[in-house]
Amino acid sequence: MPALAAVRGFKDILPHEIGPWTLIEGKARDLARRFGFLEIRPPVLERTELFARGIGESTDIVEKEMYTMDDRGGGRVTLRPEATAGIARAVIEHGILQTRKTARLFFLGPMFRYERPQKGRLRQFHQLDCEIFGDPGPWSDAEVISLLWSFLTELGAQDLTLAVNTLGCPKCRPLFREALVEHLSAGRASLCEDCIRRLERNPMRVLDCKNPGCRSLALSAPRIPDFACPECRAHFAGVLEALSSLGLEPVLDPLLVRGLDYYARTAFEVLAGGLGAQNAVAGGGRYDGLLAALGGPDLPGIGFAAGLERLALLLPERPAAPGPDFWLAPLCPEAVGPLFRLAGFLRGKGLSVLADWEPGSLKSRLKKADKANASKCLVLGADELQGGRVLVRDLKTGEQSLASLADLSPLPAPAGLDAAPAAGPELRGGGA
């Protein structure tokens, strides 16, 4: 029978590749704690309608990238292509903002999009999502941006650029939109087919089209910040001032847009060198109209998503998976039993232990211990066994010493009397 392979665009993360993931996820949790974000885990599957409403019908994601299927019970369901809509749905469904003024939530997990697989782009990919609901900013805008920046830089990602823009609000954006449509219509001949379509439905999306004709028209287009109302200007100035007080001086990019109506004011992106043309490693913004668009309270929100596959490519070094504290090496069949019991004892003490239960030569055992990246090797042969001792070899320094087997692993109390193993003298804690 032919062996089966994983689905195209879906990738196994193998044990020898897990190092960067452990590091990235640990850093994400650490920063979430430092910024007061609580973890939320929405389900992988949501009603298709949630994404149509939460991301927008006329976006690439909803039009052509979603994994959508019929639910057996009726209706259409979709594997989440992004996290914000699901988190917002959960905030509304569980009335989270009824009992508290703001909610700071983070989520780490897989997303699914039917995209063309390329460098660092998969159909199942992973994101860190951080969202603040109920806080109009601008301080919270700067907090979210600063969390993202710390996340990337503390991991050692190099050559990063922070870009920000203001998208205005429902009061001032229509003026910009009008001026933009006028400008784009005048240069319609140089627009790509997609952008001619966007001109009617979603003209702001033309500003981030990579097509050269669209790009040059975008560069001469009216700029959103010039149309911002006094409130939007004050908000944007507040964000920049708060960032500056943390030593962050972002680049102002008037072409940085979000295509959806509920996005407002702050938009931001972190770009990385060395990732090719698609060089955004994270992006986010204020979505003050999202909760209301999903049938929830009219309360503001801001957040970002960072792509973890792309981030893993930016890490300066790939940390190796840690090895065990002890590698146990029996040199003769009689040594296996005592070492097996010793393994149980040491694991009960919280230490990590690996062994090859097949007895063999010292040389080959040490080689295996080395390969497993163990800290120490405990060797038990016929001679040691007779003396009731075990050879302790430090694999980092090469130092060797003998330890008493009875001290290392005292006999457990008879079953039923006391389940806890008695501590050996050198491992005995204060309360024993």
Ligand SMILES: [Zn+2]
């Ligand atoms: Zn405004």
Ligand SMILES: [Zn+2]
């Ligand atoms: Zn275009």
